[in-house]
Amino acid sequence: MPESAESVVAGYERHLSLERGLSPHTVRAYVGDVVSLLAFVTVGEGDRPARRFEDLDVTQLRAWLAGQRS
Known part of the structure; x- marks a missing residue:
């Protein structure tokens, strides 16, 4: 993840x-989702x-949301 994203x-x-x-478990879940989204955007794969x-x-x-559903 880019350094600028890490600080965000x-x-x-x-x-x-x-x-x-929020509880530590909720924070971990929300942060995990954001990190996943940022990785999806910044890494790219295939035709993306x-x-x-x-x-x-x-x-x-x-x-990204469609990928999370599957």
Whole structure:
């Protein structure tokens, strides 16, 4: 994962833990989903090119969600 994404994910994790007061299990699940999504966008496979996480759009989000269902 790009360094810029790592700091965003760390901030999100702190927000969930400290500001929202969510359980460690919930935080781990939410952060895991975000890391999975960012890896899906930034790594690319087959006919899907790698992109910067800043370029995430609804099409990529839908493709990732479809993969999560299967």
